[in-house]
Amino acid sequence: MSIIGLSSINYFIDKKVNVRMPFSYVNCVKNCGGIPVVIPVIDDDNFIEKILTKIDGLIIPGGDDINPNYFNELLSPYTKGVDDLLDRFQIKLIQKALKKDLPVLGICRGHQVLNVALAGTLYQDISEYKVNINIIHDQLHMGYNENEKVHEVTFKKGSILEQLYGERLMTNSFHHQVVKNLGLGLESIGKTKDGVIEAIVSKDHRFVLSVQWHPERSIDYYPLFKLFVDTCKAREW
Secondary structure (H helix, E strand, C coil), X not given: CXXXXXXXXXXXXXXXXXXXXXXXXXXXXXXXXXXEEEECCCCCHHHHHHHHHHCCEEEECCXXXXXXXXXXXXXXXXXXCCCHHHHHHHHHHHHHHHHCCCCEEEECHHHHXXXXXXXCCEECCHHHCCCCCCCCCEHHHHCCCCCCCCEEEXXXXXXXXXXXXXXXXXXXXXXXXXXXXXXXXXXXXXXXXXXXXXXXXXXXXXXXXXXXXXXXXXXXXXXXXXXXXXHHHHCCX
């Protein structure tokens, strides 16, 4: 069985740092035949290298905003919940995983941090991308519950997601930052009608894929997670 590393985020309880990982990710990996292992945020190169020798694939999940210093911008009033330790750790984790050609799956924040790790940039708020936005991108702030699907993503013909889901997929949406300039070697394979990049792949690696929505919160998670776990299984030794 594939061992899938889930990069945790820091969460404070009574001013003490805790490891946080929504169980939805754990269940998705388990239900698709993988062994989920939560990775604590330890910004140490030796630790990261050792962890990457123990796992068959890496998932970077959702979370708060990335410090714009990592894409050479000043912090704007829109950016919230910045955690420099987490940013440094996940960027290193992704970069070292890619050097080993480990399969990587990014989700929401993971979609954005993958782009930044490969020298891409972000809009710190979607209002910087477009002023009049008719498509819902942050559904909880618009009064929708997390189980609803609020917009349609169109996939590039022949892409891995078009093969999984067809030309279009209705998805949920829980973000206010979006990909601006794509990172090195990355290609957009999914967009909403307003042009927001909702899915990217690496052209330089065997399996590197990220999506802006949260498939782990949807009944549509299975094809994506199953493909990822099976791809990781294929490289087991």
